[in-house]
Amino acid sequence: MSSSSTSTVALDSAPHDHRPPLYNAGRLGQARQLLGVAILCLSMLLTQSSLGQTVLPIRSIARTFDVESSDAQQSWFAASFSLTVGTFVLPAGRIGDLVGHKTVVIVGYAVLSVWSLLAGLSHYTGSYVFFDVCRAMQGLGCAVLLPNSLAILGRVFAPGTYAKHLSFSFFAATAPNGFLVGALFTTLMDMNSRLGWQWGFYIMAITAAALAVLCIWILPNEAEMRAVSAAWESDTKPESSEPSTPIEKKAPLWQRIDxxxxxxxxxxxxxxxxxxxxxxxxxxxxxxxxxxxxxxxxxxxxxxxxxxxALFPLLPTSVFHLSGTFILLSLACGWASFGIWLFYVNLMQQTIRGYSPIFTLLTFVPAGVAGIVAAFSSAHILGKTSPPFVMLLSLIAFCTGSCVAGNAPVRVESLPYIASAIMPFGMDMSFPAASIILSDFLPAHQQGTASSIVNTVVNYSIALGLGFAGVVETHVNEGGRNVLKGYRGAFYMGMGFAGAGVALALVNWGMHLRESKQSQRDKDETEAEKF
Missing domain, CATH: 1.20.5 (Single alpha-helices involved in coiled-coils or other helix-helix interfaces)
Incomplete structure (x- = not known):
């Protein structure tokens, strides 16, 4: 990322060479900075890996806990994880703002490690309830990780810079590939009769523990991040990353944490x-x-x-103006459709088309490649156009992918692969666009809150979308006699979510165009008055 002579920030702003590096890397220089960004991006990769651990080998896990005949109970394997990620990510961001983002990231990796280990060991108990609890606690670890990892990225890059767009795009690019990694390892472990699916969770535990240790040494501390924030042209006061008012500094902890x-x-x-x-x-x-x-x-x-x-609200009111509300609503609709697509494509491939878990995994391989392309193209597009337009493009991708997969005839096996190549453009364009918008709305000391809002909407909408889709499925599958009809009904629910998201994003883009024209008109009138 940077050294004494080169850096991403320096490349982004060549005329401002007086800026310090990304953060004080000591004798390690560029290596420490690259590892720091990589560790932060791995928080998203491991979150999506944890989600993928129960999607493809879902039948094997269900057999272990004797719930193979209940699709509804199996949906909890993924829903319990997404539920806690979406619920706890917002307060986790606030805690990071108060006690330090680096400390909370370390705790997040430690929690993920411990409960991944227990999730693997749960196969000895035969209790699906205990397994669901472990999955929920895995989600808690990821909820702690995500907003604080994004907060560090938001604090060490100046608002509006290409370096910030690129780092957020790196973060988003890990999502589809993280899912593939988690699904692949757990499926391969499940195929080995000497190991079993639980070894996928053991590997997750070891990886998260190693990252927790590395964070202590590699990530920047609060003093380093304050120094970088102070170097931004728009933020020349080193104290800006601290609570900005004497009242906030003197307030008791329970008030500051809301x-x-x-x-x-x-x-x-x-x-x-x-x-x-x-x-x-x-x-x-x-x-x-x-x-x-x-x-x-x-x-x-x-x-x-x-x-x-509230004196210090968990949800800053500055975020919820009309445009921000439209963006978050469209984001929720898009990711609800994504969760439905992910869960029911897997069921369609294994239950209806008769694919094995490892062959089902190949359906999602295009998503990994397309995810990388989408993430970095979104960084370029964000630099050329407005975030509302990028949100509209992402919702169109969500809607198109859902329609292609949900309406694909059973005998036409190529269409799910095409949908898999389309959906990442919705994921990797919506996530950085919304994150950058909210991050730039708020000061440095509330970066954890900004990223928490996005992660809350994303993960909670996945869990809630699965709930809505499951309701539709159970009401149209004729009491379980017509499984395909039930799956189609769930897909139609996803299409409805995505379509609503497109409508919201389109209205928001229209509002943005009108405001831009009005702003330009006012500027022209001001210039005319000067002459």
């Missing part, structure tokens, strides 16, 4: 999502499902009201 908002938000999101996914297992006729939904909605309402009154 303890009331954290508790009500977590309870509301967990109950609402749990009710939707659990209804697939016990049926909507079960009374406690409706009770959990109502209580969850109540807590979400209390959370929203409390945030409007």
């Amino acid at each position: 303890l009331f908002g954290t508790l009500t938000g977590i309870i509301g999101l967990v109950l609402f999502n749990f009710a939707f996914n659990q209804a697939l297992v016990v049926g909507w006729q079960t009374p406690y499902i409706y009770a959990l939904l109502l209580v969850g909605l109540l807590f979400i309402g209390v959370f929203i009201y409390g945030e409007s009154k």
Whole structure:
């Protein structure tokens, strides 16, 4: 990334050679900086690897826990992970803002390591409930990792620079390939009769533990990141990465962490999502499902009201202007369709087309290649056009991929591969676009909050989208007698989400064009008045 003579930041801003390197790398120079960015990007790779661990070998895992006949129960293998990632990522970002992003990244890797090990060991218990708990705790580790890794990237690169766009694109590029890596290792372990799927989780535990140790030595500390932030032309005060007001510095920890908002938000999101996914297992006729939904909605309402009154709200109000709201809603729709596509393409390939897990993996290989192309092309596109336009392109990709896969005839086996090559353009264009927008809206000391909002929307929408798709599937599959019809219904739900996202993104882009024209008109009038 940088040395005493060259750096990504320097290349991005040649006239400003007075800027320090990415961070003080000591005697290791460029090697430490490259490793630092790589470790931060690996947090996304391991998150998607953890998701992929239960998607392809889902039938083998189901046999271990004797739930092979229940698609609804199997959906919890992925949904429990996404649920906790989406729920806890926002408070995790706030904690990182307060205690230091480097420390929280180390803790995140440690948590992921411990619970990956326990998830592997759960096959000895035969309890799918314990396995689901382990998966949820894996998600907690990833929830801690993601926003704080992005926060460090956001703090060491100046807003609007190509280097920042490129680093966020690197981060996004690891997502589809991370899924492939996790699915591949767990599937290969499952194919080995001497090992089993649990060894995929053991490998994850070892990898996360090694990264936790490396973070202590390689990642920049708070003083180094403050020094880099102070060097930005738009931020000349070294203190800017600290709480900006005396009131905030003197406030008790429970107020700065927004303890009331954290508790009500977590309870509301967990109950609402749990009710939707659990209804697939016990049926909507079960009374406690409706009770959990109502209580969850109540807590979400209390959370929203409390945030409007909080001294230090978990959700900064500066993010939720009209344009930001449209972007986040379209992001949620797109990633909900992605989660549905991912889960049901796997089921279609293995259940309907009769593919083996390893052959099913080949369906997603185009996503890995296309993901790299999409991530770095998005960095270039973001430098040439507006983020709202990039969001529109990403939602079109989500919608197109969902339609191709969901409407593919069973005998036409090439179409899922084509859809796999399209979907990464939705993933890798939407994620950096939304992250950069929110990151640039907020000051340096709230970078964890900015990235947390994006990760919350992405991961919670995946879990909630699976819940909606499962409801549709169970209501149209004729009591399990027409499996294909149920899968088609779930795909149509994904298409609906993606279509709604396209409409939202299109409206937002139109608003952006109108504002740009008005701004240019005002500028021209001001110039005319000068003459």
